[in-house]
Every structure is written in structure tokens, then in C-alpha cells.
Amino acid sequence: MIIKNNRFAALAVMALVASLGLAGCGSDDSSTASGDGGGGGGDATTVTFLxxxxxxxxxxxxxxxGEKAVKEFGGTYAEVGPDAAGPDAQVSFIDTAAxxxxxxxxxxxxxxxxxxxSINAARDAGTKVVTFDSDTDPSCRDLFINQATAEGIANVEVDMIAEQIGDAGEIAILSAAANATNQNAWIETMKATLEADHPDIKLVDVVYGDDDDQKSFDATAALLADHPDLKGIISPTTVGIAxxxxxxxxxxxxGKVALTGLGTPNQMRDYVEDGTVTEFALWNPGDLGYLAAYAAKALVDGDITGKEGDxxxxxxxGDFTVGADATVLLGEPFRFNKDNIADFNF
Incomplete structure (x- = not known):
């Protein structure tokens, strides 16, 4: 499946980007960053992003x-989280929020x-739990906001690398954490798509940068050293691709080894302009957080329960419908290249 840029997707992304301001993250103790959503008061819906x-x-x-959405519906917004991604690094933040x-x-x-x-304990205490970007087991959350289907994400990345290397040669994948739910789902689908539709492309390695800039940088160097005939790299993580x-x-x-995957325009602009990268893809992450916040509000208010058809x-x-496994789909990935990257700022 080849996912092409389309006018509807472009307009949808540009509309939100035009009004979206970036929020800085971090704190002196590397654990929290927060802001008042503007609602205030005991009746304001409190939404914490992790x-x-x-x-x-x-x-x-x-x-x-997410913060933009919370301000719109008069709630109170906060963001907490660890400095480094890890399997249980988020547990203490969930416990504290509960x-x-x-x-x-x-x-x-x-x-x-x-x-x-920890999530189930929080839910038992009355906290609604929405996952976004990367899911938990469906049994331990109320709703998952999916940026795009695993097939859509995987296939657009395979399509781009195939186009850039002439549909033949050795490629590798530079992923995030080895346990990341979304990354692993995409990689498995990429493997299946390559085997079925691209017999002349050989996946020679999958490595992990743990969403750490230096580790991903070093992993790239190691890939090129270990595979001198490498023709391309797919990195389905914004930290990794940058x-x-x-x-x-x-x-x-x-100019000899193609690189594609998932990135943000602001991260990748210079590399597109200097010819290091031809094309990459992403949904609008601002839209994803915005949708997740409104879904959380709908759960808290009792407007939805996570049942299919809600x-x-x-x-x-606009309007969204809950699908199977209490999942809400944002939309399809969007391709960024030298012809359109100047139109985006996020």
C-alpha cells in the first residue's frame, strides 16, 4: 500500500500546526513539568500527560x-515523566497521579x-487511563489513541525506502526501545511486507537506540561499519531518524545510504535541504495529543466508556468513533519532502 500526500491530510495538519505552540519539557529534578490549563477550581477536569x-x-x-485541548475545555493540565525511557520508568509517576x-x-x-x-490500581481509584502513541495491553487501559494503523505506518516506510533504493539492496532498521509496543508492531509488519512484496530488499539488521540521541547516533555508525553494502536505513522513531x-x-x-522513517519537519528540515534525507513520514503529533486529551475528557464526563461504536x-x-479493542484512530501518515516541508512548523 502506497500512502500518498493528499490535500485533505495536508490541510488538516496545517490547520493545527498554524495554531500549535510547542511546550518545553524538563525540570530541575528531571521528573515533572506542568502548566495550569486555565480552568482551575475543584470542578475542572485534571489531565496528566505521561x-x-x-x-x-x-x-x-x-x-x-494535549495542553491546548485541556485549555479549550477548561481543565487543568500537567505533564510528568522520566528523563530516560525504560520498561518500568513510568510506574512511579502513575502511582503518584493516582x-x-x-x-x-x-x-x-x-x-x-x-x-x-500501576495503571489498574489508578483505574480502581477512579482515574481514567488513555494511552496514545504506544499502547499497553488493552486490558489495562480505558482507551488507546492510535496515530495510524500499524499497517499504514509500516507500509509507508517500506514504500519510501523501496522507492529510494530502487527496490533492491540491504537495509537495516534503527528502532527505539526493544520493548516499545508500537515499534515492534511496525517492525513485524515491515518484515512481512518486505518478504511478500519486495523480494530484492534484504533486511540485514534491527538495532535499538532507546530513543536516546547519542545511542542512536552510535548505532548508526555501527550499522554502516557492520554492513558495508548497506543501501538504506528505516528509523521509525523521531529521535532515531534525527x-x-x-x-x-x-x-x-x-547520498549513498538512504534514510527514511518517522520524524518531525523541524528536526529533519536541514537534512532534507542538504540532501541527506529525501523523504520521511509522520502524523501530526500535536493532533495526537489534542485528540487524546478530548478522549480523556469524554471518558471522565461519561460521554463514552470505550465501547466500540461510542x-x-x-x-x-471533529467527530471520532471508538473502534475494536477500545481504539480511536487519528488517521494516515503524511509524507514530508523538499516540495512541502517548508509548509510545516512542528
Whole structure:
């Protein structure tokens, strides 16, 4: 399946980006960052975002979208999280939020099962739990906001690398954490698609940068050293693709080894303009956070329960319907290249 840029997708992304301001993440104790959603008072819906880690540009943007939504519906917004992604790094933040009586937690999970005990304890205490970007086991959350289907994400990345290397040659994948639910689902689908539709492309390695810039940078160097015939790299993580592009941009492999995957325009703009990267893809992470916040509000208010067929309105994004496994789909990935990247700012 080849996912092409389309006018509807472009307009939808541009509409939100035009009004989206980025929120910085981080704190002196590397554990919390928060802001008042403007609602205030005991009746205001309290929504806490828990990304995989703070200081990640992708989550800076997604959580800013969440904050924007919370301000719109008059709630109180907060963001907490660890400095580094890890299977159980988010547990203490979930426990604290539950103890504080937060109405809703919006989590991008570092592990599908390691968080479940804490999440279920929070739910038992009355906190609604929405996952976004990376899911837990469906049994331990109320709703999952999916940025796009695993098939849609995987296939657009395979399509792009195939186009860029002439549908033949050795490729590798630079992923985030080895336990990341979303990354692993995409990789398995990529493997199946490559085997079925691209017999002349050989996947020679899958490595992990743990969404750490330096580790991803070093992993890129190691891939090129270990595989001298490498023709392309897919990095389905915004930290990984930016670090890989930074390495390639000053190496002899620039222009010889193709790089694609998932990135933000602001991270990748220079690398597209200097020819290091031809094309990459992403949904709008601001939209994803915005949708997750409105879904959390709908759960707290009792407008939806997570049952298939439930529907709610997510502010400027419009109406959404809950699908199977209590999942809400944002939409399809969007391709960014030198012809359109100047139109986006996130």
C-alpha cells in the first residue's frame, strides 16, 4: 500500500500546526513539568500527560497539543515523566497521579505489560487511563489513541525506502526501545511486507537506540561499519531518524545510504535541504495529543466508556468513533519532502 500526500491530510495538519505552540519539557529534578490549563477550581477536569520520556521533541509537540485541548475545555493540565525511557520508568509517576486523584492519565507506554499493575490500581481509584502513541495491553487501559494503523505506518516506510533504493539492496532498521509496543508492531509488519512484496530488499539488521540521541547516533555508525553494502536505513522513531541523519550528513555515506522513517519537519528540515534525507513520514503529533486529551475528557464526563461504536467530538478535529479493542484512530501518515516541508512548523 502506497500512502500518498493528499490535500485533505495536508490541510488538516496545517490547520493545527498554524495554531500549535510547542511546550518545553524538563525540570530541575528531571521528573515533572506542568502548566495550569486555565480552568482551575475543584470542578475542572485534571489531565496528566505521561510521555515515554521528557525532553523528546516528539512528545514536546504531542503534549503541547494535549495542553491546548485541556485549555479549550477548561481543565487543568500537567505533564510528568522520566528523563530516560525504560520498561518500568513510568510506574512511579502513575502511582503518584493516582494518589493525587487525577481525573485522567494520558500515557505513551514504554512497555505493554510492565505498567499494568500501576495503571489498574489508578483505574480502581477512579482515574481514567488513555494511552496514545504506544499502547499497553488493552486490558489495562480505558482507551488507546492510535496515530495510524500499524499497517499504514509500516507500509509507508517500506514504500519510501523501496522507492529510494530502487527496490533492491540491504537495509537495516534503527528502532527505539526493544520493548516499545508500537515499534515492534511496525517492525513485524515491515518484515512481512518486505518478504511478500519486495523480494530484492534484504533486511540485514534491527538495532535499538532507546530513543536516546547519542545511542542512536552510535548505532548508526555501527550499522554502516557492520554492513558495508548497506543501501538504506528505516528509523521509525523521531529521535532515531534525527540522530541517524546527523551522522550521515557528515559521513562518506551521505547520498549513498538512504534514510527514511518517522520524524518531525523541524528536526529533519536541514537534512532534507542538504540532501541527506529525501523523504520521511509522520502524523501530526500535536493532533495526537489534542485528540487524546478530548478522549480523556469524554471518558471522565461519561460521554463514552470505550465501547466500540461510542462517539465523541474532539474540538477542532471533529467527530471520532471508538473502534475494536477500545481504539480511536487519528488517521494516515503524511509524507514530508523538499516540495512541502517548508509548509510545516512542528
Amino acid at each position: 510521555p515515554k520520556n521528557l525532553g523528546n521533541p516528539y512528545f514536546d509537540t504531542s503534549d503541547a497539543g 494518589q493525587q486523584g487525577v481525573d485522567a492519565l494520558v500515557i505513551s507506554a514504554n512497555d505493554p505489560k510492565a505498567l499494568c499493575d 540522530a541517524a541523519a546527523r551522522y550521515l550528513s557528515t559521513s562518506d555515506a551521505k 462517539s465523541f467530538t474532539a474540538g477542532d478535529l
